[in-house]
Amino acid sequence: MELRDNQPKWNRRKDARPAEIIEAALHVFTEQGFASAKLEEVARRAGIAKGTLYRYFDTKEDLFRAVVQHAIAGNLQTIEQAAQAFQGSLRELVPVLLTQIAGRMSNSRLPALARLVIGESRVFPDLARIWHDNVVAHVLRLLTSLIAEAQARGEVRPGDPTAYALSIVGPLVTGMLFSEVFGVAGPHAMSLATLAVQHAETVLRGMLLAASESSPKEEGNLQEIT
């Protein structure tokens, strides 16, 4: 009955494991939530036995934290890069920013992660805080200071810069959440790209002082990010 080759039943892959486990756990956690996720399934997805998990993560909680922090770190540098590229007036900045956000939302697991963090934020307030400090506050601070500068230059009407920042990104955040929670099958399955373009126009017209009144000729400059 023993038709086995002398292939090993398993391999020693000490340093490849953590990343693979985190990847598998990201899938399972985003799909089922923290409590419903079974470590048995995480292990299966990672191609290892359950016991092996515990060589790399002490508890289910530890694994969860690692998953969220890893995912945030991944998006963090993207934000940094985008921050560098920020040049020019709000007039040209906002459409590009929103379109990029829309593109990123569509093909990344960031919305799923957001839903996960929101859902677990009562049980893991520290993760909500990390998410806030590294992603939300980061972006908001950047936007807010850009707006304040533009106000100083006389480009933007008086008003609270933070509120303006929410006026800019709020609709996209909401649209992302809706499509994540209610699915694309919902009656309001509106393309985030369309929303981004139209809202950029709308909010800019509302914020800017009547000086730059150039309507955008081209409207298909969203960049897909893999």
Next chain:
Amino acid sequence: MELRDNQPKWNRRKDARPAEIIEAALHVFTEQGFASAKLEEVARRAGIAKGTLYRYFDTKEDLFRAVVQHAIAGNLQTIEQAAQAFQGSLRELVPVLLTQIAGRMSNSRLPALARLVIGESRVFPDLARIWHDNVVAHVLRLLTSLIAEAQARGEVRPGDPTAYALSIVGPLVTGMLFSEVFGVAGPHAMSLATLAVQHAETVLRGMLLAASESSPKEEGNLQEIT
């Protein structure tokens, strides 16, 4: 040792129980999430024994569904009432609408419920659907048709009415979620009322065709709702 009066150890309250249980469960579920919530604690809060729960709800899941549906039904009639009162142009409507929403968000358990539904929407997609159909789609459909009518009257610029609707409510929804998830202690602890007033101005200026250019004299017209 038996110093007891002849007070009954418990009362028969067949029809008062369900509402009390649902109320207690709403607290526990919104505070801990579905999985972490203990029926023992729900029972304690409701002033009954755990076994009694099962005379009114077959499973924990059933109780959870009842909680969400009950809460939605409560908000539903509020929405209906508001829909009736909708008169006049968008110019006067939007500030009132946003201010009312801001007020309602601040002193109701709706944000907590929203977080709960979002968090459990993977495990209970049917509840997400109910929430969507009765709350989100309802409000969005109402707003969208108002916008379309205003466009037909030549008040609002051309564009997708649904996208405009998201431009209007998105920032407040986002602000609500942020304060719910990250707490008021966050560095962006912006008053929803302030956001409502400023964003109403901004988004209206962006949407309306240059005809109604009346800047608001008074700016303190937010109504607190108890």
Next chain:
DNA sequence: TATGTAAATGACCCAAAAGTCATTTACATA
């Protein structure tokens, strides 16, 4: 090729909490 070590396994243990049910007790009715 022999051998030490540590990566990997999976059967097992056990705590926690959902769910059950025989018993108790309020109270409506006669």
Next chain:
DNA sequence: TATGTAAATGACTTTTGGGTCATTTACATA
């Protein structure tokens, strides 16, 4: 006041899945 019934109880059972550990086995080293 006696009595039937069903509301309420809480000790008990069951299930589930996180966490453990003695054992197996890959593989680096000599």
